[in-house]
Amino acid sequence: MxxxxxxxxxxxxxxxxxxxxxxxxxxxxxxxxxxxxxxxxxxxxxxxxxxxxxxxxxxxxxxxxxxxxxxxxxxxxxxxxxxxxxxxxxxxxxxxxxxxxxxxxxxxxxxxxxFTQRMVHNIATPVFQNNYLFVSSFFDGSLLLKVKPDRLAVEKVWQRKGPSERKTESLHCCISTPLLQGDYIYGVDSYGELRCLDLQTGERIWENLDAVPKARWANIHMVRNEDKIWMFNERGELIISKLSSEGFHEISRTKLINPTRGQLNQRGGV
Missing domain, CATH: 2.40.128.630 (Lipocalin)
Incomplete structure (x- = not known):
């Protein structure tokens, strides 16, 4: 390593x-x-x-x-x-x-x-859009900063954290990088809940379990393509969808690969 x-x-x-x-x-x-x-x-x-x-x-x-x-x-x-x-x-x-x-x-x-954390498990990439910068952590919740457009400075808009990774507020994501779209944030919470948050407050608008299997560390890869969101989940499914404050709307889904829990053979711990 x-x-x-x-x-x-x-x-x-x-x-x-x-x-x-x-x-x-x-x-x-x-x-x-x-x-x-x-x-x-x-x-x-x-x-x-x-x-x-x-x-x-x-x-x-x-x-x-x-x-x-x-x-x-x-x-x-x-x-x-x-x-x-x-x-x-x-x-x-x-x-x-x-x-x-x-x-x-x-x-x-x-x-x-x-943004101190109980354990350093931050994997998702910082998300920047319209002078807002957003990050989310599995154990320690979410942080939204306002990036000053006229000088090199930032200010906190909100920071929210639930009592634990099981009882979460706003968003406690682990691996998946969230999306900022208009006045809303979309991301996957600690146990697979696809959530929509109000950008300005961090309040949860809705959550859905159709796109991501419910599991600890659950994640999904999301890419914006015009007005649609392409998703690839842990089941090997490619999903074309639309996300809005009204909810998750699935357009189509297909299975590309089967998941695996296999492990590479190791010798001497390498």
Whole structure:
């Protein structure tokens, strides 16, 4: 775990590699370094949770040379994104402790907002739309920030958390990245409930169990395609639907693959 590789896309040979675990003295998360890297303007940016101010590291895409490092936070499993704010490109990352906005070319911190968690299980990507930034965690509920359009700053709109991951408020999602659409948020709660929330308050409008099998850690992958939402669930079903404040409307569904609970054979714990 903890190796970063750059491959030739045409030939598949390794152009450069990094042993991140050794070089950055990483306190390895339970499931390793699992956040997807982000490529931005000649840099590949990775959330690794390294020591000595190396939670986030930007590497030159051609040489693999480190260009900057930032933050002493523990790593999460959430992929960073880049947004437009106040006429600038801003790198948004959800670490194991907070949401941050940085200069993607230098790693300079522009703004931050705490979001501490009982366990670092944040996997979903931060969602940005119409100057709102939303994240949701399995154990610790949801947070909505207003991204200031005229300066590099944010403010909290609301934060809601239920008594537990079984008795939830708003949304406690684990793996699936939610959707922001108009005045509503759509996402999958901790045990598979597809929910619609009021954007401004976090109040639950409705929930539905037709799209996602009810189970702990349940999830579904959602992609917006014009006025429809394409979904792929844990049963291997592709669903074309429409989501609105009125509810979940299924248009069609087909089975693509069968689910599996198989495990790769391991030798020596590798």
């Amino acid at each position: 903890g190796h970063l590789f750059c491959f030739d896309a045409a030939k598949g040979n390794v152009l450069w590699s990094k042993d991140l675990y050794t070089e950055y003295k990483i306190k390895m998360p339970m499931w390793g370094i699992a956040a997807s890297p982000l490529v931005e303007d000649g840099l590949v940016i990775v959330q690794i949770g390294g020591r000595e101010n190396a939670c986030l590291v930007g590497f030159d895409t051609i040489s693999g040379k480190e260009k900057w490092r930032a933050l002493n936070d523990p790593a999460s499993y959430s992929a960073p994104v880049v947004i437009e704010q106040a006429g600038k490109r801003v790198l948004v990352c959800w670490t194991g402790e907070r949401l941050v906005g940085l200069n993607p070319l230098t790693g300079k911190l522009h703004w931050q907002h705490p």
